Amino acid sequence: MHFETLAIHAGRHLDLGTGAVIPPIHLSTTFWRDPLQTLAGAPLPDYTYTREGNPTRGALEQALAQLEGGSAAALFASGSAATLAILQTLSTGDHLLLPQDVYYGTFKIAQGILARWGLQVEQVDMTDLEQVAAALRPQTRLVWIETPSNPMLTLTDIAAIAELAHRHAARCVCDNTWATPLLQRPLELGADWVVHSTTKYLNGHSDVLGGAVITAAPDPESDPDWQTLRHIQANGGGVPSPFECWLTLRGLQTLPYRMRGHCQNAQTLAHFLHSHPAVERVHYPGLLSHPAHALAQQQMPEFGGMLSFQVRGGRQEALQVAAQLQLFTHATSLGGPESLIEHRASIEGPNSTTPENLLRVSVGLEHPQDLMADLKQALQQTYQQTDKK
Numbered sequence: 001m002h003f004e005t006l007a008i009h010a011g012r013h014l015d016l017g018t019g020a021v022i023p024p025i026h027l028s029t030t031f032w033r034d035p036l037q038t039l040a041g042a043p044l045p046d047y048t049y050t051r052e053g054n055p056t057r058g059a060l061e062q063a064l065a066q067l068e069g070g071s072a073a074a075l076f077a078s079g080s081a082a083t084l085a086i087l088q089t090l091s092t093g094d095h096l097l098l099p100q101d102v103y104y105g106t107f108k109i110a111q112g113i114l115a116r117w118g119l120q121v122e123q124v125d126m127t128d129l130e131q132v133a134a135a136l137r138p139q140t141r142l143v144w145i146e147t148p149s150n151p152m153l154t155l156t157d158i159a160a161i162a163e164l165a166h167r168h169a170a171r172c173v174c175d176n177t178w179a180t181p182l183l184q185r186p187l188e189l190g191a192d193w194v195v196h197s198t199t200k201y202l203n204g205h206s207d208v209l210g211g212a213v214i215t216a217a218p219d220p221e222s223d224p225d226w227q228t229l230r231h232i233q234a235n236g237g238g239v240p241s242p243f244e245c246w247l248t249l250r251g252l253q254t255l256p257y258r259m260r261g262h263c264q265n266a267q268t269l270a271h272f273l274h275s276h277p278a279v280e281r282v283h284y285p286g287l288l289s290h291p292a293h294a295l296a297q298q299q300m301p302e303f304g305g306m307l308s309f310q311v312r313g314g315r316q317e318a319l320q321v322a323a324q325l326q327l328f329t330h331a332t333s334l335g336g337p338e339s340l341i342e343h344r345a346s347i348e349g350p351n352s353t354t355p356e357n358l359l360r361v362s363v364g365l366e367h368p369q370d371l372m373a374d375l376k377q378a379l380q381q382t383y384q385q386t387d388k389k
């Protein structure tokens with residue numbers, strides 16, 4: 001079945017009780033158990049208590065597993081809660097390889113929380129296969145990929161890294177938040193698990209916080225790692241509410257059409273910025289100038305809605321540009337219909353390695369001519385002002 005059809009039908013069923021076409025939201029925290037069935041020794045029904053399982057959450061888990069081409073999904077209250085749960089499946093002394101350019105929250109969870117429990121955390125340049133091969137050790141249990149990366153838009157060869165990880169009996173997990181399953185198929189390329197911040201493109205409307213992990217295991221019920229993750233989900237309890245799951249299920253239906261708009265607009269803006277004299281560098285995998293453009297063409301049919309660019313000057317000029325914009329809101333996050341721009345170094349804090357002159361853009365679904373005109377006037381105003389000084 002095609003992606004567009006799955007996005008609308010996966011996980012959704014007619015409500016046979018009422019005939020409702022739109023699935024209901026199951027808010028009940030508890031579910032009836034037939035005492036006579038219990039007396040007869042019958043197994044527990046699918047739903048007993050909503051922390052362990054809920055029909056609305058189940059519907060979204062089924063939809064996401066199908067869209068990623070996986071066998072099962074587990075939902076969490078945020079992308080970060082999903083990341084924490086994945087890393088909690090590791091044990092004291094295990095070695096984790098993270099990319100150098102990784103969402104700073106992922107690094108903070110690994111280094112700031114789990115290193116205290118004995119996790120060995122190491123960052124490598126995932127774009128350099130030799131460096132990754134050299135960093136793998138017998139204790140390496142997990143190799144983390146994030147591609148395109150946040151905020152430098154570096155690209156990682158998923159198939160090559162997954163193969164290296166497997167050669168060392170390590171699991172390969174890919175954060176597919178920025179690309180979405182429409183633009184990148186990590187499980188088909190060999191990754192074992194995919195992680196998402198569903199807060200972003202999957203929900204797509206900047207009004208839900210959520211996270212998901214999807215596995216490629218042929219039989220997740222008998223996969224010990226997946227069962228550990230399920231145990232952390234059900235007993236740790238970092239799960240999303242039924243309403244949030246319902247909203248995400250609603251948002252998913254338009255994912256392929258929204259993504260095409262994001263990609264087209266981002267490509268247009270990337271070209272515009274690339275030729276602007278006040279812009280030093282544009283990071284977008286769809287540009288010929290991107291160092292991994294060939295890999296992007298191989299791994300992604302289109303290049304996504306995220307880009308970053310470095311303006312001439314430093315922190316002052318970058319923040320001036322952000323301040324002059326009318327249509328782009330200076331705010332964090334990504335993946336909604338509205339365009340956002342963010343000075344990443346200032347939110348990442350004093351240990352940030354992000355250049356001070358870099359602005360990250362979540363390109364929205366406004367008309368590209370309006371977005372371009374806004375960027376043009378903001379750059380013009382900034383450089384008129386600074387060039388006068």
Ligand SMILES: Cc1ncc(COP(=O)(O)O)c(C=O)c1O
Pocket residue numbers: 078079080081103105146150175177178196197198199209210211333
């Ligand atoms: C690539 C990536 N992964 C994970 C996360 C964390 O997701 P959440 O904010 O839903 O916890 C983010 C958030 O920005 C992200 O950009």
